[in-house]
Amino acid sequence: MKDHKLAFVVAIILLAVSSAISLILGRYWIDIGxxxxxxxxxxxxxxxxxxxxxxxLVLWSVRLPRVLVAIMVGAALxxxxxxxxxxxxxxxxxxxxxxxxxxxxxxxTLAIFTAGNSLLAIEGSAFLWGLIAVTITYQIGxxxxxxxxxxxxxxxxxxxxxxxxxxxxxxxxxxxxHLPAMVFWSMGSFNSIVWGDAVRVLVIxxxxxxxxxxxxxxxxxxxxxxxxxxxxxxxxxKARLIYIFxxxxxxxxxxxxxxxxxxxxxxxxxxxxxxxxxxxxxxxxFTALLGGIFMLTMDTLAxxxxxxxxxxxxxxxxxxxxFFAYLLMTxxxxxxxxx
Amino acid sequence: xxxxxxxxxxxxxxxxxxxxxxxxxxxxxxxxxxxxxxNASGKSTLLKCINGVLSTHRGEIRVAGKSIGGMSRQxxxxxxxxxxxxxxxxxxxxxxxxxxxxxxxxxxxLSLPSGKDRSDAQGALDELGVGALANRTFNxxxxxxxxxxxxxxxxxxxxxxxxxxxxxxxxxxxxQFMIMDLVREMTRTKGLTTLxxxxxxxxxxxxxxxxxxLKEGRLHREGPLDKVFxxxxxxxxxxxxxxxxxxxxxxxxxxxxxxxxxx
Numbered sequence: 001m002k003d004h005k006l007a008f009v010v011a012i013i014l015l016a017v018s019s020a021i022s023l024i025l026g027r028y029w030i031d032i033g034x035x036x037x038x039x040x041x042x043x044x045x046x047x048x049x050x051x052x053x054x055x056x057l058v059l060w061s062v063r064l065p066r067v068l069v070a071i072m073v074g075a076a077l078x079x080x081x082x083x084x085x086x087x088x089x090x091x092x093x094x095x096x097x098x099x100x101x102x103x104x105x106x107x108x109t110l111a112i113f114t115a116g117n118s119l120l121a122i123e124g125s126a127f128l129w130g131l132i133a134v135t136i137t138y139q140i141g142x143x144x145x146x147x148x149x150x151x152x153x154x155x156x157x158x159x160x161x162x163x164x165x166x167x168x169x170x171x172x173x174x175x176x177x178h179l180p181a182m183v184f185w186s187m188g189s190f191n192s193i194v195w196g197d198a199v200r201v202l203v204i205x206x207x208x209x210x211x212x213x214x215x216x217x218x219x220x221x222x223x224x225x226x227x228x229x230x231x232x233x234x235x236x237x238k239a240r241l242i243y244i245f246x247x248x249x250x251x252x253x254x255x256x257x258x259x260x261x262x263x264x265x266x267x268x269x270x271x272x273x274x275x276x277x278x279x280x281x282x283x284x285x286f287t288a289l290l291g292g293i294f295m296l297t298m299d300t301l302a303x304x305x306x307x308x309x310x311x312x313x314x315x316x317x318x319x320x321x322x323f324f325a326y327l328l329m330t331x332x333x334x335x336x337x338x339x
Numbered sequence: 340x341x342x343x344x345x346x347x348x349x350x351x352x353x354x355x356x357x358x359x360x361x362x363x364x365x366x367x368x369x370x371x372x373x374x375x376x377x378n379a380s381g382k383s384t385l386l387k388c389i390n391g392v393l394s395t396h397r398g399e400i401r402v403a404g405k406s407i408g409g410m411s412r413q414x415x416x417x418x419x420x421x422x423x424x425x426x427x428x429x430x431x432x433x434x435x436x437x438x439x440x441x442x443x444x445x446x447x448x449l450s451l452p453s454g455k456d457r458s459d460a461q462g463a464l465d466e467l468g469v470g471a472l473a474n475r476t477f478n479x480x481x482x483x484x485x486x487x488x489x490x491x492x493x494x495x496x497x498x499x500x501x502x503x504x505x506x507x508x509x510x511x512x513x514x515q516f517m518i519m520d521l522v523r524e525m526t527r528t529k530g531l532t533t534l535x536x537x538x539x540x541x542x543x544x545x546x547x548x549x550x551x552x553l554k555e556g557r558l559h560r561e562g563p564l565d566k567v568f569x570x571x572x573x574x575x576x577x578x579x580x581x582x583x584x585x586x587x588x589x590x591x592x593x594x595x596x597x598x599x600x601x602x
Contacts, residue, residue, distance in 0.1 A: 278431045
């Protein structure tokens with residue numbers, strides 16, 4: 001990590017700057033001076049007077065939870081992407097491609113269908129079905145050649161199944177009671193984040209990311225392949241279980257907070273690898289930072305672009321897909337992906 | 340000198356197919372033991388059973404008298420290091436990062452390799468003469484350079500037993516000798532006990548102290564080089580007429596007699 005001090009410092013500054021911009025921008029404009037006054041009055045405990053009441057409310061109740069959740073969800077999706085890529089020694093996978101995201105979306109939709117809007121049920125069900133989806137993907141991939149391609153294809157199969165499941169539930173859902181909530185999941189957006197939900201999501205993601213951070217170096221030998229990792233002294237089945245569990249947990253927490261946001265988990269780890277290299281020691285924390293910056297910037301754009309707010313999932317795909325195309329086309333030059 | 344590594348009655352199979360039948364042999368402390376046999380004779384499988392990557396059905400592996408049966412992966416990795424067959428990575432790890440991974444067997448689960456571990460790993464690369472490759476991406480290295488990096492990693496793992504799975508396959512003529520010279524040097528200077536599977540009986544004759552010969556998953560012969568390395572054994576093993584040439588002071592060499600005449 002020490003070799004990349006500059007990259008980390010720049011990323012932290014960028015995160016701070018993009019947070020400040022995100023707090024200021026929006027339909028209710030808050031200038032830098034007001035932002036400073038609101039923060040100061042909160043720190044010193046002094047009442048800032050009537051003029052700070054409205055901006056204070058907008059900042060504390062609306063923008064701050066949204067900014068925090070966007071950063072943490074970006075970090076969670078990106079880190080779990082990096083974890084899954086290392087775990088399956090496959091740079092082409094992500095929670096989306098492995099079916100975790102669609103499994104979790106199915107779980108969330110199923111919970112809305114059966115249990116209404118209980119967030120705890122949605123989170124639990126998203127986690128359970130995300131775990132089921134990644135297990136099926138892994139098993140199909142392993143039984144069909146255990147290659148980069150077979151794992152990706154098996155993820156495509158599993159994603160298609162669960163997406164069909166989501167569509168079926170939408171079709172069957174009560175159009176007035178449940179359908180609007182279901183449609184919300186499939187788009188991916190941060191616009192209904194309130195403190196109550198935010199805190200729970202932030203706590204789950206923080207715990208998950210801390211565990212990954214503590215065990216990050218072990219992804220290096222695991223990324224060499226099962227046999228090699230075993231000869232280096234790693235209990236691969238146990239390690240795999242822990243990483244899949246945590247990776248799925250943070251994705252499920254993200255999906256239940258803001259729906260299905262694609263491409264982040266695939267693209268951000270690649271960007272991070274280009275900057276700090278493959279060593280997970282630096283890669284994991286840097287991926288978290290970069291994922292936070294990326295998601296926050298996308299969300300700020302999504303709500304600040306003229307013409308009304310658009311779902312952030314649309315934007316991440318608009319940026320993520322072309323970037324991944326670029327990676328594919330320049331892949332040979334950077335050492336290639338192996339089958 | 341006693342046997343450091345002993346294999347007793349080892350059997351292994353996949354589902355219906357039995358691959359290894361009742362393999363027993365001992366490798367003396369400090370020796371280089373060659374594992375010879377034609378393709379599909381079970382050499383790689385045997386090495387994987389010995390280091391526990393494949394779990395054996397029957398039989399026992401002992402290191403200095405102690406069975407590795409109940410040991411954890413990490414405990415086994417402190418006893419034996421493996422140089423795998425030619426490998427290509429999915430990610431752009433550098434040579435130095437590869438070598439540092441040899442430390443995994445020694446680290447606590449929540450610890451990371453220290454700065455000293457990194458400089459020691461650099462030392463292992465220097466020792467094999469490839470220190471300059473430290474920051475190069477492993478996948479960009481040539482076949483010979485990759486084998487050296489993997490050998491450096493195994494040395495850095497600091498075990499008493501070294502297992503090598505066909506370290507010379509995919510290498511050009513010169514590099515085959517270069518790798519085997521270093522394997523011999525490391526075995527002698529570090530006091531290792533080495534088991535190496537080889538395709539080429541000439542390399543076995545040149546570098547090994549003892550031989551284990553496998554044919555169709557069974558132990559064909561085993562013992563000191565000069566007892567086992569005979570014309571009949573090699574002929575039977577590969578199914579072809581051969582002659583042995585014993586130059587004065589040099590290692591014995593084997594040549595095919597009539598091309599690849601099948602007996």
